[in-house]
Amino acid sequence: MTTETSETVAIEGIPQIAFTVSNLEEAKAFYRDVLGLRFLFDAGKMSFFQCGPVRLMIGEGPQTPATEGTIVYFRVADLTATAQILASRGVPFVQQPHLVARMKSHDLWLAFLKDPAGNTLGLMSEMVRTVEAVTDDPSSSAP
Numbered sequence: 001m002t003t004e005t006s007e008t009v010a011i012e013g014i015p016q017i018a019f020t021v022s023n024l025e026e027a028k029a030f031y032r033d034v035l036g037l038r039f040l041f042d043a044g045k046m047s048f049f050q051c052g053p054v055r056l057m058i059g060e061g062p063q064t065p066a067t068e069g070t071i072v073y074f075r076v077a078d079l080t081a082t083a084q085i086l087a088s089r090g091v092p093f094v095q096q097p098h099l100v101a102r103m104k105s106h107d108l109w110l111a112f113l114k115d116p117a118g119n120t121l122g123l124m125s126e127m128v129r130t131v132e133a134v135t136d137d138p139s140s141s142a143p
Contacts, residue, residue, distance in 0.1 A: 016055040017072055021117040024060035030116050031058060034089050035074070071112070071122050079109045079125035086113065094120060105129065 021027040028047045032039045037049035037056060045060040051074065076082040079097045087093060094112040101108045103126075111123045 014054060016057055018057040018059060019072075019115070019117065019119055020061040021058050021115075021119075022060065023116065024058065026116045027058045027060075031056065034086065034091060071120050073110075073122035073124045076123050076125055079111060079123055082123060083111050097123070097125075102129070 019027070024045060024047060028039075031037045031047075031049050037051050040048040040050055040055065042048075047058050049056045049058075056072075083093065083097050092114050094114060095110070097109055097111040099107055100110050106126045106128050109125045109127060113121050113123070115121055
């Protein structure tokens with residue numbers, strides 16, 4: 001592979017992300033009914049959803065590939081409330097909401113869950129820090 005060239009590759013963004021699942025109807029219900037993503041359309045053994053500017057495609061395959069290694073992160077405004085709602089819907093969490101990093105202007109909070117096919121999904125909240133919110137206790141500053 002040659003990396004020296006005068007030409008530039010201009011990647012403009014990520015318009016679509018795809019997951020392979022073994023049960024399309026189960027996965028479709030999870031992303032639509034549990035996570036609340038807006039369903040767009042079906043095309044053969046694929047279903048498409050809108051998540052902000054990114055389209056999510058779930059496609060049924062004969063064999064689900066390994067589910068560890070790639071994680072898609074969904075941005076949420078209130079991580080604690082979102083995690084509570086999803087837990088009440090039976091969503092299994094790998095890690096509950098937790099503070100990951102204190103940045104200059106905000107705190108980065110993450111949580112991780114599994115979809116029905118075993119894919120790990122991240123929930124992310126970047127909370128603007130106020131003078132009062134200076135503790136690691138998630139109950140004292142709403143992520």
